[in-house]
Amino acid sequence: MTNSYRSDANAQSNVIQLTFVQPLILFIGWLLLWRISIVLEYAPHASIWFPPAGLTLAAFWVLGLRAVVPIGAAAVVATFWIDGLYQLETPAPDVLYTGLLFAAAHITPYAFGAWFLRRSEQNQRLQGSLIMVFLLVAALASLLVSYLGTYAMTAEQMLEQETLWQSWLPWWIGDMAGIVVLTPLFVSILEAWLLPAQERRLNIRLSWHALAQPRWLAKLAILLLGLALCITLIVQTNRLEAAFTIFFLVLPVMWITYTEVPVITAICLAVFSTVLALTMALFDLMDYALVAQFAVTISASTAWFGLAIPVLNEVNTNLSEKVAKDGLTHVFSREHFLTQATVARGTAARAGKPTSLVLFDLDNFKAINDEWGHLAGDQALIQVTQLVADNLRDEDLLGRFGGDEFMLLLPKCSLDLAVETAERLRRCIGETFLKGTTHEFSASFGVVQVDPNEHILAAMDRADKALLDAKRRGRNQVFYER
Numbered sequence: 044m045t046n047s048y049r050s051d052a053n054a055q056s057n058v059i060q061l062t063f064v065q066p067l068i069l070f071i072g073w074l075l076l077w078r079i080s081i082v083l084e085y086a087p088h089a090s091i092w093f094p095p096a097g098l099t100l101a102a103f104w105v106l107g108l109r110a111v112v113p114i115g116a117a118a119v120v121a122t123f124w125i126d127g128l129y130q131l132e133t134p135a136p137d138v139l140y141t142g143l144l145f146a147a148a149h150i151t152p153y154a155f156g157a158w159f160l161r162r163s164e165q166n167q168r169l170q171g172s173l174i175m176v177f178l179l180v181a182a183l184a185s186l187l188v189s190y191l192g193t194y195a196m197t198a199e200q201m202l203e204q205e206t207l208w209q210s211w212l213p214w215w216i217g218d219m220a221g222i223v224v225l226t227p228l229f230v231s232i233l234e235a236w237l238l239p240a241q242e243r244r245l246n247i248r249l250s251w252h253a254l255a256q257p258r259w260l261a262k263l264a265i266l267l268l269g270l271a272l273c274i275t276l277i278v279q280t281n282r283l284e285a286a287f288t289i290f291f292l293v294l295p296v297m298w299i300t301y302t303e304v305p306v307i308t309a310i311c312l313a314v315f316s317t318v319l320a321l322t323m324a325l326f327d328l329m330d331y332a333l334v335a336q337f338a339v340t341i342s343a344s345t346a347w348f349g350l351a352i353p354v355l356n357e358v359n360t361n362l363s364e365k366v367a368k369d370g371l372t373h374v375f376s377r378e379h380f381l382t383q384a385t386v387a388r389g390t391a392a393r394a395g396k397p398t399s400l401v402l403f404d405l406d407n408f409k410a411i412n413d414e415w416g417h418l419a420g421d422q423a424l425i426q427v428t429q430l431v432a433d434n435l436r437d438e439d440l441l442g443r444f445g446g447d448e449f450m451l452l453l454p455k456c457s458l459d460l461a462v463e464t465a466e467r468l469r470r471c472i473g474e475t476f477l478k479g480t481t482h483e484f485s486a487s488f489g490v491v492q493v494d495p496n497e498h499i500l501a502a503m504d505r506a507d508k509a510l511l512d513a514k515r516r517g518r519n520q521v522f523y524e525r
């Protein structure tokens with residue numbers, strides 16, 4: 044069921060047609076991110092983090108091979124741009140060749156990684172497993188990109204052989220940080236923009252309602268305050284130990300993850316990482332850049348795993364609701380009714396008040412099924428339970444015993460009052476027709492008052508006997524046992 048739904052969703056994504064505009068925006072977006080990351084460079088061709096890598100993986104993940112042209116073109120243009128920035132004055136054909144090499148080195152591992160992620164998400168919807176695959180893809184694809192990229196650049200003499208090691212490791216961690224922090228956010232933006240009707244990967248939905256709540260901004264402010272304290276400590280002491288305090292910020296990050304919706308976590312991570320990278324550059328703390336890269340990567344990876352908790356909570360709540368309610372009429376299921384009835388009866392007893400129990404059953408219900416069909420029978424059950432629910436107090440409990448038989452717990456209600464209530468309900472039901480037909484409902488009722496030390500199941504048994512008596516005496520009446 045789940046797999047087929049996922050396949051449908053993917054089939055739908057395959058028919059999405061891109062015009063000229065979307066690839067152009069992707070191309071410009073990638074170049075802008077690339078230009079920003081150049082500001083944060085701390086080793087030749089390596090910055091604290093590389094946001095374009097996050098966009099590349101997200102684009103291939105959502106769009107598949109349709110991302111090749113805009114991302115490839117952007118990578119080539121970036122190579123020309125960097126030639127200008129470093130004033131290398133390389134002949135244009137050589138820059139073009141290097142650009143194509145860089146594009147291939149950048150695209151190939153991420154395209155493969157995205158293909159693997161698309162395959163994995165078809166087989167597993169459990170958040171934790173998909174996050175693990177995502178983090179593995181992030182680590183391995185960026186490792187391959189950094190290897191191929193630095194190799195291409197040394198081959199083209201854009202990078203000195205001696206500085207290769209200086210560049211390769213920061214390049215790898217920088218790309219990985221860009222992916223781990225930003226890919227989920229970019230995936231959610233691309234999906235909301237290009238595939239609005241599709242189920243969300245990683246359960247990150249852009250929710251304007253959630254964004255409009257001011258509470259998350261206060262949490263983000265606390266996270267940034269923590270960051271400001273860490274940066275102040277590093278600036279004041281200029282010690283490596285101070286730089287490692289950034290790792291403590293995983294705590295407020297996890298607080299946000301557990302208490303906010305996933306898209307807020309994604310935005311907070313992006314803001315936190317950007318501010319961290321900018322302040323490192325601003326205060327000339329590039330000696331500690333590698334620590335910052337690792338802190339950002341670890342915080343983001345842990346946060347994505349943490350997302351499984353709110354998702355599991357949501358699933359748990361839905362399951363509990365399903366177990367508590369009857370699927371057709373949405374009144375309480377028998378189990379939930381018994382639990383709630385025991386509690387309500389105890390509360391009434393402590394207040395020195397009596398509690399009564401009513402069982403009722405539609406008369407000749409089988410005839411509705413036989414004459415009008417089972418769907419009409421279902422409709423009858425919904426109609427009658429709705430009618431009864433509308434005529435009860437808030438504290439009364441209504442549950443389905445089974446078939447066309449229902450039960451009512453009336454706390455703080457004596458037998459006389461319960462009989463009066465049952466009579467009122469019987470008259471109400473008797474005045475009602477099955478929607479769209481000439482069939483007039485009627486129901487029989489059995490009423491008992493729960494004895495002080497009686498188990499609720501024993502009282503139920505007595506009420507059932509009273510109901511049987513009502514049926515035996517000709518139906519459409521209330522029978523009670525004193």
Ligand SMILES: Nc1nc2c(ncn2[C@@H]2O[C@H](COP(=O)(O)OP(=O)(O)OP(=O)(O)O)[C@@H](O)[C@H]2O)c(=O)[nH]1
Pocket residue numbers: 371404405406407408409410412416417418419420421424445446447514518
């Ligand atoms: N449409 C529909 N029918 C149901 C459902 N659950 C049970 N039934 C049917 O309800 C009928 C209940 O029949 P009986 O228990 O003989 O009761 P009755 O016809 O109301 O007769 P009396 O109770 O003696 O008045 C059976 O035919 C069941 O198949 C349901 O969820 N939907």
